Amino acid sequence: MSVSLRRLYIRLLLAICIPLILVSATLLPVLHVHMESRLDSLYTEADALLKVGQEALTRDINESLNYALAIAEMPALRRYLTGQDETLIVDQHYSLSDLSQLSTFLNTLINHNPRYTKLVLIDNQGREVLRAPTSNETGPRVTGNYHAYTDYFGEASSLLPRDLYISPPGRNLQFELLGNDVIPVVNVSTPVFDAMGVRRGVVLLSLNWGYLTNALRQAMLLDPNANAILIDAQGRWLLDEGIPPLDDASFGGDFASLAPHYWQAIQQRNAGHASVDNHLLRFQTEDIRTLRYRSLAGTIFSENDYHPWKLGVTLPQPSWRSLIEEETTVLWFLLLTYSVAVAFGIFWALSSQRQRQLRKAAQRHAHEVSDLYENAPCGYHSLDSTGRIIKMNRTELAWLGYAEEEVIGHITYRELITPETRDRFDKAFENVKNNHPGSAECSLLTRDGEQRHVMIKASAFYRNGQFVHSRATVFDLTERKKLEEKLRAQAMSDPLTGVFNRRYLQAQATTEISRARRQHHPIALIAIDIDHFKRINDTYGHDVGDDVLKSFTRVVNELLRQEDLLCRVGGEEFAILLPNTSLAQAEQVAERIRSKAAATPINISEEHSEKVLWLTVSLGITAILTTEKALKPALKRADIGLYQAKENGRNQVVVNTV
Numbered sequence: 001m002s003v004s005l006r007r008l009y010i011r012l013l014l015a016i017c018i019p020l021i022l023v024s025a026t027l028l029p030v031l032h033v034h035m036e037s038r039l040d041s042l043y044t045e046a047d048a049l050l051k052v053g054q055e056a057l058t059r060d061i062n063e064s065l066n067y068a069l070a071i072a073e074m075p076a077l078r079r080y081l082t083g084q085d086e087t088l089i090v091d092q093h094y095s096l097s098d099l100s101q102l103s104t105f106l107n108t109l110i111n112h113n114p115r116y117t118k119l120v121l122i123d124n125q126g127r128e129v130l131r132a133p134t135s136n137e138t139g140p141r142v143t144g145n146y147h148a149y150t151d152y153f154g155e156a157s158s159l160l161p162r163d164l165y166i167s168p169p170g171r172n173l174q175f176e177l178l179g180n181d182v183i184p185v186v187n188v189s190t191p192v193f194d195a196m197g198v199r200r201g202v203v204l205l206s207l208n209w210g211y212l213t214n215a216l217r218q219a220m221l222l223d224p225n226a227n228a229i230l231i232d233a234q235g236r237w238l239l240d241e242g243i244p245p246l247d248d249a250s251f252g253g254d255f256a257s258l259a260p261h262y263w264q265a266i267q268q269r270n271a272g273h274a275s276v277d278n279h280l281l282r283f284q285t286e287d288i289r290t291l292r293y294r295s296l297a298g299t300i301f302s303e304n305d306y307h308p309w310k311l312g313v314t315l316p317q318p319s320w321r322s323l324i325e326e327e328t329t330v331l332w333f334l335l336l337t338y339s340v341a342v343a344f345g346i347f348w349a350l351s352s353q354r355q356r357q358l359r360k361a362a363q364r365h366a367h368e369v370s371d372l373y374e375n376a377p378c379g380y381h382s383l384d385s386t387g388r389i390i391k392m393n394r395t396e397l398a399w400l401g402y403a404e405e406e407v408i409g410h411i412t413y414r415e416l417i418t419p420e421t422r423d424r425f426d427k428a429f430e431n432v433k434n435n436h437p438g439s440a441e442c443s444l445l446t447r448d449g450e451q452r453h454v455m456i457k458a459s460a461f462y463r464n465g466q467f468v469h470s471r472a473t474v475f476d477l478t479e480r481k482k483l484e485e486k487l488r489a490q491a492m493s494d495p496l497t498g499v500f501n502r503r504y505l506q507a508q509a510t511t512e513i514s515r516a517r518r519q520h521h522p523i524a525l526i527a528i529d530i531d532h533f534k535r536i537n538d539t540y541g542h543d544v545g546d547d548v549l550k551s552f553t554r555v556v557n558e559l560l561r562q563e564d565l566l567c568r569v570g571g572e573e574f575a576i577l578l579p580n581t582s583l584a585q586a587e588q589v590a591e592r593i594r595s596k597a598a599a600t601p602i603n604i605s606e607e608h609s610e611k612v613l614w615l616t617v618s619l620g621i622t623a624i625l626t627t628e629k630a631l632k633p634a635l636k637r638a639d640i641g642l643y644q645a646k647e648n649g650r651n652q653v654v655v656n657t658v
């Protein structure tokens, strides 16, 4: 995977993740606050429900206790119970109709109040003397039940007036009539005293515990999700039905083992809140013995290990999911925000990738341009209005042999130009400063003292009508000049021997003649022809003839001054222009050539063997008149001398005077 592609993927990942993080960072506090407020209201609701439930339960129990006390203090009941005491003389005034009235009253009371399951009057010996509701078979009279060993009788027998004993909630299995439902009951007993304050027995009132606790459940109906908890000090379940999530609980069940988490939370404190199994538990301790809601009771007794009870309310706690599901508008808004953010992020990732590609392309382009500027095959420079160099490319610096820091801002370009060509530069630079194109062919002086012939073409950079700097392109003409020189030399020289040719002789002769005229110097011309050259060609071949020609020119050149001009004017014919030379001097030169040629052996190789050739030359000499405009007449005269030398037998010099 390429680096740029990997970078794109990372950016896309960021584009998706960063909005997600930002949206989550925004959402979480909002949801958290929301959750907090939900929890607060849940706490408030739990408190309210607990209070309502507690009041309902308390009110019903207190009323029941008050009823028990009121019954115990009924005069008719007291009288009846006193009459049942065998140790006393039977009350003559207590008739059967009184008993019937009392029984009817009590039956009515019990039958019409579902809160109670039974009422039993017990004498001091524990014998049951009256019961409501009454069985049809037995009538209101004694049933024969004996309560002497029951807790409620035992406890109430020793209580003071208005004291009460409350039994632990339990099933109504003792002395119940067969056919009655088995239901949870609480037995409340209180002593009965006669008007004289003598203890006459005990009143037992069995409370329908399911009915009483129903008030608690009714209170929970305020919230369909709310459930009540009521357990005794040992962790026994005191409601006749279970609650979710304790559906298995039944009256008397071991709550502590059925719901250990709840039990653990409840057991630790008397009251408070706890979060258990995704439910909020609000609970408090209730001691039925200390309930004093409009109570007439004195002291209330009970068995200690049953009290106090724990009364609680559970409410399901809000979950994050339920919270989000409730806030669908917020959820949609956040999803929209997230989508927009992701879309924007992806757009950003793609566009930044594109920008990066463009930037890279621009950098590459700039680099290419810079490279082209710096390493172009021509020089580039910029000059300020004073001609100081403000920019110069590497190529031109290399030509000149300077480092950039030595040139830029330190010297004027003019200083780099030879004095001979400086005027051309100055003129061209003036043109450029006047916003006209300027060009000049100049020679640059390099650091090594060499010269470079260049063509400078420049234009001006103007801003707001003001000259800012010049921009020049410099073409190196040195090589071209050399080539031109070479071509010119080639055009002027004989390709075989390297000496000048006839054209050059004629051109140079004009110059030399006019100089001789100006300087009043003599000037002479020698014509030379190799004798019997044809024979050499014919005998040894044309190549050997060429070698002989080259060898001869080398011999002659060694005998001449630098200003003398040896030229090949024909096949084996040569001419020598001798500036500043008199005819006599020319004759001496000619003689030297003749004798040297005749005395110089020429080595040739023929069919794998070395041979030596000897040759002679004939020469004609003439002086060039300064009145003559061209070489032609003098050349003719020299040729005549040459022919004469040939005629005379060759290998000789003939002077042809005018």
Ligand SMILES: Nc1nc2c(ncn2[C@@H]2O[C@H](COP(=O)(O)OP(=O)(O)OP(=O)(O)O)[C@@H](O)[C@H]2O)c(=O)[nH]1
Binding pocket: 496, 529, 530, 531, 532, 533, 534, 535, 537, 541, 542, 543, 544, 545, 546, 549, 570, 571, 572, 646
């Ligand atoms: N090898 C060679 N031979 C050349 C060249 N130019 C001319 N020649 C030959 O030079 C010879 C000149 O011959 P001629 O004019 O008869 O003169 P010669 O043989 O030197 O006789 P004289 O001049 O009378 O002494 C000819 O055979 C040409 O072909 C050349 O460049 N190379």
